[in-house]
Amino acid sequence: MGTSIEVGADRVSGNGGRLGTALGPRVRPKAEVTAPYQQLADDDRGTGGEKLANFLGMFSIGLGLAQVTLPGVISRLCGVDPKDDRTRRVMRLLGMREISHGLAILSNQQPEKAVWSRVAGDALDLALLARALGNPDNDRGATLFATANVLAVTALDVMCAQTLSRQPKTVANEKMDEGIIRTKRSITVGRSVDEVYAFWRNFEQFPQFMRHLESVTVIDERRSHWVAKAPAGKSVEWDAEILEDRPNELISWRSVEGSQIYNAGTVRFQRAPGNRGTEVRVELEYDPPFGKLGSKVAMLFREEPGQQVMDDLRHLKQVMELGEIVFSDASKQRGMHPAAPDGKGPEL
Amino acid sequence: MKATCWMGMQKMEVKEVPDPQILNQSDCIIRITSTAICGSDLHLYNGFLPLMEPGDIMGHEFMGEVVEVGRNVKKLKTGDRVVVPFPIACGHCAACESEMYSLCQNSNPNAHIAEKMMGHSSAGMFGYSHLTGGFAGGQAEYARVPFADVGPLKVPEGMTDEQVLFLSDILPTGYMGAEMCGIKPGDTVAVWGAGPVGQFAIASAYLLGAEKVIAIDRFDYRLRMAKERAGAVTINYAEVDSVIDVLKDLTAGRGPDHCIDAVGLEGHTHGVMYVHDRAKQFLRIQPDRPIALREAILACANGGTVSVIGVYAGLIDKFPMNAVMNRSLTIKTGQCHVHRYMKPLLERIQKGEIDPTFVITHRLPLDQAAMGYKIFNDKQDNCEKIVLKA
Numbered sequence: 001m002g003t004s005i006e007v008g009a010d011r012v013s014g015n016g017g018r019l020g021t022a023l024g025p026r027v028r029p030k031a032e033v034t035a036p037y038q039q040l041a042d043d044d045r046g047t048g049g050e051k052l053a054n055f056l057g058m059f060s061i062g063l064g065l066a067q068v069t070l071p072g073v074i075s076r077l078c079g080v081d082p083k084d085d086r087t088r089r090v091m092r093l094l095g096m097r098e099i100s101h102g103l104a105i106l107s108n109q110q111p112e113k114a115v116w117s118r119v120a121g122d123a124l125d126l127a128l129l130a131r132a133l134g135n136p137d138n139d140r141g142a143t144l145f146a147t148a149n150v151l152a153v154t155a156l157d158v159m160c161a162q163t164l165s166r167q168p169k170t171v172a173n174e175k176m177d178e179g180i181i182r183t184k185r186s187i188t189v190g191r192s193v194d195e196v197y198a199f200w201r202n203f204e205q206f207p208q209f210m211r212h213l214e215s216v217t218v219i220d221e222r223r224s225h226w227v228a229k230a231p232a233g234k235s236v237e238w239d240a241e242i243l244e245d246r247p248n249e250l251i252s253w254r255s256v257e258g259s260q261i262y263n264a265g266t267v268r269f270q271r272a273p274g275n276r277g278t279e280v281r282v283e284l285e286y287d288p289p290f291g292k293l294g295s296k297v298a299m300l301f302r303e304e305p306g307q308q309v310m311d312d313l314r315h316l317k318q319v320m321e322l323g324e325i326v327f328s329d330a331s332k333q334r335g336m337h338p339a340a341p342d343g344k345g346p347e348l
Numbered sequence: 349m350k351a352t353c354w355m356g357m358q359k360m361e362v363k364e365v366p367d368p369q370i371l372n373q374s375d376c377i378i379r380i381t382s383t384a385i386c387g388s389d390l391h392l393y394n395g396f397l398p399l400m401e402p403g404d405i406m407g408h409e410f411m412g413e414v415v416e417v418g419r420n421v422k423k424l425k426t427g428d429r430v431v432v433p434f435p436i437a438c439g440h441c442a443a444c445e446s447e448m449y450s451l452c453q454n455s456n457p458n459a460h461i462a463e464k465m466m467g468h469s470s471a472g473m474f475g476y477s478h479l480t481g482g483f484a485g486g487q488a489e490y491a492r493v494p495f496a497d498v499g500p501l502k503v504p505e506g507m508t509d510e511q512v513l514f515l516s517d518i519l520p521t522g523y524m525g526a527e528m529c530g531i532k533p534g535d536t537v538a539v540w541g542a543g544p545v546g547q548f549a550i551a552s553a554y555l556l557g558a559e560k561v562i563a564i565d566r567f568d569y570r571l572r573m574a575k576e577r578a579g580a581v582t583i584n585y586a587e588v589d590s591v592i593d594v595l596k597d598l599t600a601g602r603g604p605d606h607c608i609d610a611v612g613l614e615g616h617t618h619g620v621m622y623v624h625d626r627a628k629q630f631l632r633i634q635p636d637r638p639i640a641l642r643e644a645i646l647a648c649a650n651g652g653t654v655s656v657i658g659v660y661a662g663l664i665d666k667f668p669m670n671a672v673m674n675r676s677l678t679i680k681t682g683q684c685h686v687h688r689y690m691k692p693l694l695e696r697i698q699k700g701e702i703d704p705t706f707v708i709t710h711r712l713p714l715d716q717a718a719m720g721y722k723i724f725n726d727k728q729d730n731c732e733k734i735v736l737k738a
Contacts (some may be wrong), residue, residue: 190440190441307460310460314459314460317441318438318454321438321440321441322438322440322454324372324374326372326438326454326455326472326494327371327372328371328458328472328482328483328484329405329483329492330457330458330478330482331481331482332371337401337482338401338402338405339401339403339475339481339483339484340351340365340366340403340404340405341366341369341484341492342366343366343367343369345369346371
């Protein structure tokens with residue numbers, strides 16, 4: 001046993017940068033090959049339970065709104081007297097509590113405390129339902145049915161809160177707790193690293209494959225001026241500066257201090273294994289209007305933040321591999337359109 | 349131009365729509381001379397594939413004459429007669445370079461939607477829902493064909509439309525189904541479904557050296573075609589209690605060495621399992637009825653291959669993974685990489701090794717496409733394959 005610890009302890013230095021002791025020296029993977037990928041995997045940690053938490057947040061707000069606006073209907077569903085003023089008042093208060101839980105969950109990256117507070121709320125609801133069961137005037141069947149439903153949601157709440165409690169605190173999570181949205185997307189482009197880097201370095205070409213950009217104008221070696229399309233036919237503008245530029249490796253940038261909007265990003269280029277071209281990885285962070293809550297509400301109506309980045313990367317791949325973005329009759333316009341010609345050209 | 353449009357479940361209409369135009373510089377526009385209704389079009393007709401939009405132009409088996417080419421098109425010119433493969437492939441991505449054309453990485457503009465449903469996206473396809481890109485199909489007078497230098501195959505002089513039309517889909521699909529089996533001398537192959545793709549799978553299994561091929565269906569006229577034209581031994585599953593037992597009988601207990609599912613998500617059978625699957629599909633608990641697939645797996649000989657060319661669109665239940673794992677079965681499947689097979693199969697047609705016209709039972713003008721769908725779907729009038737003439 002002592003031996004294996006000893007071998008493990010000097011595995012990096014003692015094996016010339018190679019990992020692992022199970023494999024013979026000739027077949028061991030190289031540390032410099034696997035370590036960057038382990039880093040990527042580690043950076044992706046900390047998001048467990050996010051989808052369930054978002055669902056519960058939305059559920060809280062929906063139920064809360066129903067309790068506040070239609071207290072009579074919800075009272076009847078719970079089997080208690082919908083005409084009693086006191087009942088309706090309590091129902092409205094419970095509704096406001098639900099809404100506050102929902103908002104708290106949606107505005108935090110790791111809404112562990114908010115979900116535990118939902119569990120506490122469930123306990124209160126169950127206590128009230130138990131009291132309602134004791135009153136012979138109430139509709140016992142309805143109350144029992146409501147209780148079963150609350151129990152089911154409680155189980156989900158507990159499960160979600162436990163999952164969230166187990167999440168490691170990562171850099172990404174801390175950023176997001178400050179209200180910054182951070183998104184990561186990647187694609188493999190069938191071109192060499194120098195070609196892809198050179199294409200990317202020429203920012204003025206971006207509007208060719210980024211559909212939300214109107215123009216990019218290079219001011220000098222480090223600075224450029226960006227104009228992007230915004231909702232309702234408006235546009236937003238900002239100046240960006242390059243923070244770091246390592247040819248064929250990475251470019252990172254951020255909007256200059258005092259810009260209309262904050263955004264920052266890094267793109268990394270890496271040779272894909274076995275002649276597969278270039279792995280392009282983009283990390284983008286921005287400060288959405290109304291913070292995380294705003295972006296989650298926007299997600300209900302539009303697309304998730306990473307979708308735009310992914311679309312842009314797919315278009316980059318098409319432009320680099322084929323020379324143009326591929327259109328179908330339906331996709332040449334935004335939104336759903338029938339797959340039939342309409343006599344119009346592509347709308348970029 | 350006139351085009352066959354999907355207007356809702358079991359509602360097809362031939363409508364007047366604007367003519368297609370060049371959208372990308374590698375496109376061509378073709379004037380369609382012949383097109384066909386595919387069995388997989390019936391899945392759209394019956395509403396089993398998601399993401400259709402009223403007004404979508406149907407059709408992915410078509411051919412015609414080039415009338416316009418984009419600036420970057422080099423190999424085709426106006427006046428060329430071509431047949432068009434149904435998957436849209438760019439010819440330059442890693443998938444195309446390894447001849448997996450139906451997995452082209454660049455041709456599906458709606459890849460993000462497909463990714464949500466399937467993990468990763470497949471290629472764009474003509475007239476086959478917005479999940480495969482929202483490309484207008486070819487059951488029309490004209491069609492826009494992207495990547496004109498990659499897909500369309502020039503038709504040699506002297507060959508008729510009907511001789512080459514099925515190179516667009518069903519002949520290569522049936523052929524790939526047989527090829528995926530890795531047939532060795534003496535092998536017995538069983539094919540579920542004696543529709544047009546099943547017929548071509550049977551014929552292809554013989555082309556690739558199968559000793560005997562067994563066809564399974566419930567329509568006598570289809571089984572008759574399989575027996576008389578493609579040379580299969582036939583089983584009408586509606587007339588036997590257990591197809592698996594009959595297959596054991598025919599192979600002295602071994603089971604067929606390879607099984608091909610040319611049925612897909614709308615399988616039929618008799619008995620409790622069918623009612624169970626049908627009910628689940630109706631309730632949208634299970635989008636697909638994998639009846640043929642289950643039977644193919646259970647029937648297949650130990651160590652054999654189950655080749656799936658029937659279309660699946662969603663999730664399936666009661667998948668006998670125990671049989672697959674414990675009996676060392678290999679499952680091979682995929683939307684056909686048509687581009688890979690067009691030239692070799694064209695040569696086989698020219699040499700007289702196979703005559704694909706044998707499946708055609710109906711020829712209709714494009715105007716009557718809606719009626720064609722009904723006849724084909726309801727298996728009226730011994731319908732096997734409908735060709736539409738524009």
